[in-house]
Structure formats: C-alpha cells, structure tokens
Amino acid sequence: MNKQLNGLPIVILVRPQMGENIGAVARAMSNFGLKELRIAEPRDGWPNPKALEMAAGAESIIQNAVVYENFQAAMADVQLAFATTARPRNTDKRVMEPAAAMAEIRAHCDAGLNVALVFGPERSGLANDDITLCDTLVSIPTAPENSSLNIAQSAVLIGYEWFRASGDAPQLSREAPDPAPMEDWHGLFVQMEGYLDAVDYFRVEARKPVMWTNLQHMLLRARWNPQQVRTFRGMLRSVWERGANKG
Amino acid sequence: MNKQLNGLPIVILVRPQMGENIGAVARAMSNFGLKELRIAEPRDGWPNPKALEMAAGAESIIQNAVVYENFQAAMADVQLAFATTARPRNTDKRVMEPAAAMAEIRAHCDAGLNVALVFGPERSGLANDDITLCDTLVSIPTAPENSSLNIAQSAVLIGYEWFRASGDAPQLSREAPDPAPMEDWHGLFVQMEGYLDAVDYFRVEARKPVMWTNLQHMLLRARWNPQQVRTFRGMLRSVWERGANKG
Numbered sequence: 001m002n003k004q005l006n007g008l009p010i011v012i013l014v015r016p017q018m019g020e021n022i023g024a025v026a027r028a029m030s031n032f033g034l035k036e037l038r039i040a041e042p043r044d045g046w047p048n049p050k051a052l053e054m055a056a057g058a059e060s061i062i063q064n065a066v067v068y069e070n071f072q073a074a075m076a077d078v079q080l081a082f083a084t085t086a087r088p089r090n091t092d093k094r095v096m097e098p099a100a101a102m103a104e105i106r107a108h109c110d111a112g113l114n115v116a117l118v119f120g121p122e123r124s125g126l127a128n129d130d131i132t133l134c135d136t137l138v139s140i141p142t143a144p145e146n147s148s149l150n151i152a153q154s155a156v157l158i159g160y161e162w163f164r165a166s167g168d169a170p171q172l173s174r175e176a177p178d179p180a181p182m183e184d185w186h187g188l189f190v191q192m193e194g195y196l197d198a199v200d201y202f203r204v205e206a207r208k209p210v211m212w213t214n215l216q217h218m219l220l221r222a223r224w225n226p227q228q229v230r231t232f233r234g235m236l237r238s239v240w241e242r243g244a245n246k247g
Numbered sequence: 248m249n250k251q252l253n254g255l256p257i258v259i260l261v262r263p264q265m266g267e268n269i270g271a272v273a274r275a276m277s278n279f280g281l282k283e284l285r286i287a288e289p290r291d292g293w294p295n296p297k298a299l300e301m302a303a304g305a306e307s308i309i310q311n312a313v314v315y316e317n318f319q320a321a322m323a324d325v326q327l328a329f330a331t332t333a334r335p336r337n338t339d340k341r342v343m344e345p346a347a348a349m350a351e352i353r354a355h356c357d358a359g360l361n362v363a364l365v366f367g368p369e370r371s372g373l374a375n376d377d378i379t380l381c382d383t384l385v386s387i388p389t390a391p392e393n394s395s396l397n398i399a400q401s402a403v404l405i406g407y408e409w410f411r412a413s414g415d416a417p418q419l420s421r422e423a424p425d426p427a428p429m430e431d432w433h434g435l436f437v438q439m440e441g442y443l444d445a446v447d448y449f450r451v452e453a454r455k456p457v458m459w460t461n462l463q464h465m466l467l468r469a470r471w472n473p474q475q476v477r478t479f480r481g482m483l484r485s486v487w488e489r490g491a492n493k494g
Contacts, residue, residue: 092475152400153399156403198491221468222468244490
C-alpha cells in the first residue's frame with residue numbers, strides 16, 4: 001500500500017469540471033501545506049492548461065497530480081475519507097465541522113493512516129454512491145441566505161483548518177488500529193451484493209439502490225481493519241454456502 | 248453617526264482593482280452573514296458589471312455598496328478597524344489570528360461599536376498610511392512555501408471566522424441518533440450464533456469463545472440504531488435461508 005506523503009491527507013477531486021477550479025484547489029493546497037492531489041474523471045481531460053494558469057505558486061502540485069479512471073480507483077489505498085459537502089444530507093454518516101474534522105485527521109495522519117479530503121463536482125456535488133465510500137462528511141457552516149460555496153472557497157477553508165490543526169492536534173485513542181482501505185471494503189461489497197442478488201434479498205429492483213446504500217453505510221460505520229473485513233467475509237461465506245436446508 | 252447594520256462589522260475594500268474580486272468578496276460576505284460593503288477609490292469606477300457577475304447570491308450587497316473618495320472617508324464613522332494583511336509588517340500594531348480577532352469583533356459589535364474589516368488592493372496590499380488608521384492587523388497563517396492569498400480567499404477565511412465567532416453557526420449532529428439498546432444486539436447475536444453453529448463456522452469448539460467474542464465486538468463497533476440492527480438481521484436471514492445450492 002502506498003503510504004501518503006509526509007503524513008499529509010490526500011486531496012481527491014471527483015469529476016471536476018473547470019480547469020480553473022483544479023488550479024485554485026492546488027493553490028489553496030500549497031497555501032496550507034498540502035501536497036498530493038488526485039483527480040478522478042476530470043471532465044476536460046488531463047493535463048489541463050487552465051489548471052496550471054490558476055495554480056499560482058502550486059505548479060508542482062498540478063504537475064504531480066495523478067488522474068484516476070473513477071473515484072473508487074482513486075480511493076484504493078485510502079483508509080479514511082472525509083468529504084466536504086454543501087450541507088448534510090439525509091444520511092447516517094457522521095457530520096463534522098471543519099476544525100474538529102481536521103484535528104481528527106491530523107491525529108490519524110500522525111498514526112500513519114492514509115486519509116483523503118474529498119471534493120465533488122462543481123454543480124452537482126458528490127453523488128450518493130461517492131458519499132457511500134466516505135466515512136465522514138465535513139460541512140462548512142454558512143449563513144442561510146447564501147449557503148453556496150464554490151469548490152475553490154471550500155478548499156481554502158478546509159486547507160486553512162488543516163493548517164491550523166496541523167500544529168497542535170489532540171492525540172486520539174483509536175480502538176481498531178489500521179482501518180481497512182477501500183479496496184478491502186469493495187471486495188466485501190462485491191461478494192455480499194452477489195449473495196443478496198442471488199437470494200433476491202432486494203425483491204423490488206427499484207428499492208435496491210437505497211437498501212444497498214444503507215447496508216454499505218451500516219458496515220462502513222464500523223471502520224474494521226483488514227483482518228476484520230476478512231473475518232466478516234468468511235462468516236458471510238459460511239452462512240451462504242452451508243445455510244438452512246442444505247443437503 | 249450611522250450605526251452599522253444589525254451589529255455586523257462593515258467590510259471596506261481599499262483601492263480594489265478587479266471588479267471580479269469585489270464580486271467575490273460580496274459573495275463571501277453573504278455566505279457568512281455580512282451585509283455592508285464600502286469601496287474606497289475603486290480603480291475601474293463604479294458600478295462595475297464584473298462585480299455583479301461574480302456576486303453569486305450577493306447581488307444586493309453589490310447594489311447597496313457605497314463608494315468613497317478615499318479610505319479615510321470610508322472610515323469616518325468607524326470606531327475600530329481590523330486590517331487583513333498578508334503577513335505582519337514591522338509595526339507596533341497588534342497582530343491577531345482570524346479566530347481570535349473575530350471573537351473580539353463580535354464582542355465589540357455586541358457593545359454597539361462600529362467595526363470595520365479592511366482589505367487592501369490586490370497587488371500592493373495596504374499602504375503604511377492606510378495601516379495607520381487601523382487598530383489591529385489580522386494575519387492568516389499560511390505555509391511558508393506559498394503565503395500568497397488573494398483577496399477573495401482572504402475574504403472567505405475572514406467571513407468564515409466571523410460567522411463561527413458570531414454564534415450563528417448551526418449545531419451539527421455528530422453520531423447516528425438513537426443507538427440500539429443491548430437487548431436488540433442480544434437478539435441479533437442469538438440469531439447469528441444459531442446460524443454459525445449450524446454451519447460449523449467455528450469448527451474447533453475451543454476456538455469458538457475468542458472468535459465469537461471478536462465477531463460481536465466487530466458488529467458492536469458500528470453502534471447501529473434499532474432499525475439498522477433489524478436490517479442486518481433480515482440480510483443475514485436471507486443469506487441463511489436462500490444461500491448457495493438451495494433446491
């Protein structure tokens with residue numbers, strides 16, 4: 001597993017649209033000491049000259065950015081993901097303010113975990129499927145009259161709070177060391193979805209997306225380590241293979 | 248003396264150059280509950296259509312902005328001025344970080360004082376004569392590699408800290424509400440242990456206590472609410488009843 005750069009969180013942009021915004025995010029990253037940028041499915045391809053133009057002082061971040069074919073691929077080695085969202089959705093995900101979230105991330109980074117800061121596309125924000133992969137939502141408090149922040153503004157605020165937290169973060173006690181990376185969870189979910197489809201668990205196809213998302217959220221909440229994910233997969237396989245009424 | 252609007256600080260832009268930046272400042276103001284904008288000596292005159300274009304959701308702030316012939320005129324009724332500067336200058340002025348400064352401003356506003364948040368021109372920043380009129384310098388901490396923030400970024404950060412200090416920020420829910428009581432978990436565990444014994448999951452009886460305890464701990468970590476416990480029980484029952492090789 002690639003360990004992240006220098007104990008810093010990775011910034012992941014999901015389906016960003018305008019190159020200018022990618023550049024502005026990179027600039028904010030360099031203002032506040034962040035280095036690693038990943039870009040999933042950039043609308044206008046990559047490299048994007050407009051990104052470089054806007055990256056005043058952050059050209060190296062743009063030049064070293066890595067593009068992934070989708071969000072899941074960008075998350076393969078990520079152990080904890082914090083997604084900045086305009087406002088909390090109807091979700092079981094934990095919602096935190098930026099300052100508290102960044103303090104926690106600092107502690108996770110100090111413990112050697114791969115942590116991602118996730119930002120969605122400009123217009124639509126993150127899709128529900130994207131949010132499913134994230135552990136925590138970070139919500140920036142805004143005035144009710146105008147709660148719309150653009151991605152550059154959000155990145156500045158998150159970077160600022162990261163930088164503030166990076167000085168004096170509290171030590172967190174972590175119950176389960178070394179949370180499993182997303183690729184482990186993905187393996188579990190593929191296996192489990194196969195079983196559930198086979199037993200017609202969802203029954204009505206139209207209800208499946210919500211039911212399946214809820215199930216994934218429920219399991220992700222536990223933040224298992226890789227061994228625990230394997231244990232759960234083995235348990236489920238046993239029940240599947242040798243359940244009731246087997247010959 | 249004009250009393251400021253609703254106990255809010257006034258934003259004063261000193262010799263701003265680009266209309267786009269004036270609009271971006273107005274947008275940040277409306278994101279964080281600020282209303283009154285004053286503009287001293289705008290380079291490109293006033294009104295400026297580019298300011299209106301960039302003021303997404305903050306058009307009324309632009310339309311109500313008042314232009315002054317110079318900074319001193321814009322400061323006529325201001326009782327305390329806090330100037331945001333890129334970095335502290337050689338000065339006797341007090342220098343504060345944004346959070347502490349905004350908390351103090353909140354107290355001054357509550358006491359009925361007219362307080363100004365001052366931003367200088369894009370390229371050069373505030374001149375020494377401008378700084379002379381200000382009581383306190385507000386310095387945003389940045390990484391040494393790239394300490395250059397543009398005026399839109401600075402306004403977002405100052406607005407954000409104002410909003411947090413003003414106590415209007417909504418309280419966010421942290422955890423999933425209503426964790427299931429232990430009797431719900433007990434029901435799940437009885438059901439699950441029955442399945443696992445039936446499929447001989449533990450195989451060696453001597454290993455069962457540790458394995459079973461670990462499994463229960465894993466699931467309890469998720470702190471599900473009662474509905475989520477029921478969902479998990481239903482999922483497990485489906486796999487059990489209709490798993491592989493059913494006839």
